[in-house]
Amino acid sequence: MRRRNLELPLFLLFFSSSLKSWFLYGFPIRAHLFIYAGCSNEKYQQNSQFESNFNSLLSSMVSSSSQMTYNGYAIGNDSSAQSEGAIFGLYQCRGDMAITDCSKCIQNGVNQVHLACPYSYGASLQLEGCYVRYEHLDFLGKLDTSVRFKKCSSSSSNDVEFFRRRDDVLGDMQVGAGNGFRVSSSGLVQGYAQCLGDLSSQDCSSCLADAVGKLKSLCGSAAAADVFLGQCYARYWASGFYPNSSVSSSDDQAGKTIAIIIGVVAGLAILVVLLSVCRRAMES
Template identity: 40%
Template sequence: MALPTRKFSSPFVIFLILSIFLVAPSYSGTDTFVFGGCSQLKFTSGSQYEYNVNSILTSLVNSAMFTSYNNFTMSASGGFSAVYGLFQCRGDLNNRDCNRCVAKALSQIGTLCFYSTGGVLQLEGCLVKYDNVTFLGVEDKTVVVKKCGPSFSSYSDALTRRDSVLSYLEAIDGTYKPFRISKSGNLQGVAQCVGDLSPSECQDCLSDAIGQLKTECGAAKWGDLYLAKCYVRFSEGGYHSHAGKNKRFRHLFNGGSSYLFLFIFLFNLV
């Protein structure tokens, strides 16, 4: 993807431009906002760090044309911090939809995290993150989103099916499956780890998320639990969280820079 040679006043302007061409309006099932946040630290326009962020984010959207996960590092030089970045798409997306989702996420994170040294954004179909503190290969089970639906009116059978779905998502069959889906009747579930985790770290993250989801959501018709490096979701029939109705930022720490997650309502970026 050829980039213009002119200097951009913002490291994210390029992604706002790219999104016009790459992102279809309201891509159902992939571009609904789930969570996001920005580092409280800012960088200076025209700095080497700005160039590094541009390079990382360009690499992310380009790579999403060919694969569902990748990470990149721009090494520290001349007194400027390194930049680390990754993207991951939901395991059932094809390359075209993955690329569209990542481009959409980058256009939104550029607006929300203007000049921030780090940012993270999770849409229904993809995750993007960059930072000046390494997070690659680091297991992180911080709870980022926890939401539960209304309870079943008669839930004995529903609980059995829910437990069956979640047990399947947690099961180990000797192969590494960072993306997992399961179904029992009209109750379905999905789970995914971020691709920088090892198989054992992925399993540990999912087991923790599933255990918390069972405890917190009880007999709910749907439940979402996003940890920093994995998520588990289940839903019964047509019921689900419809996360995009209220754009929501929460607070997340990951051992380095602190991320400020604000609560934003009636703020439509689509």
């Protein structure tokens, strides 16, 4: 399934339907910062069995997130995993999030996946703090170390002590990673890493080892860096550098095009509302 990655600017998401959830639930916007979305090119039909199962999946995610920080789903695959309506999905929150914050983040993610990937047969959406993914085919428990997104700070370091501390943190994040979430610090360098809950302990360790290797190779001497793979992510930063100096490395043209379209549509919608208000004011 071909997938395209999107990186939607926050000012466009501000005008989206997710705006309601951001302020309705009173949770700080920064905690739900949009990081990336990946969408399949294949589209499902409205009023299809897949759409019905998709809506059930999202509803189940929102409901479950008020009780647990991870859950996986398989819906409509009783007869065959290849059936038209089959859908597989999961959600997960960062390992240190309170359950109430997790629930708010997942509700936000569920709202945004409609905007980022309308009618897509498969999609993944990463926010700062939580992740939502669904597919038409079964992906649960299957190791995927492909790079979905990375960002490296514009600031870098040539200090030998920094590299020693950073490597200590990255190495420590791989030890005991079977529990899925790991936090580490050494001096002024901190970091954490996490695997998706559908991975075995062995696959989690393999995924994080790959993520750590990519942090070093893709971001070099960056003072702060993130890398998100298909089923895990790793992050480190030196005190004072994260996250304000982080910059995205993505230049996905399809994502930019869709973002522009969304922005234009949102702007037109706001203009229509304003004109309607002015017209009523003049008539009164």
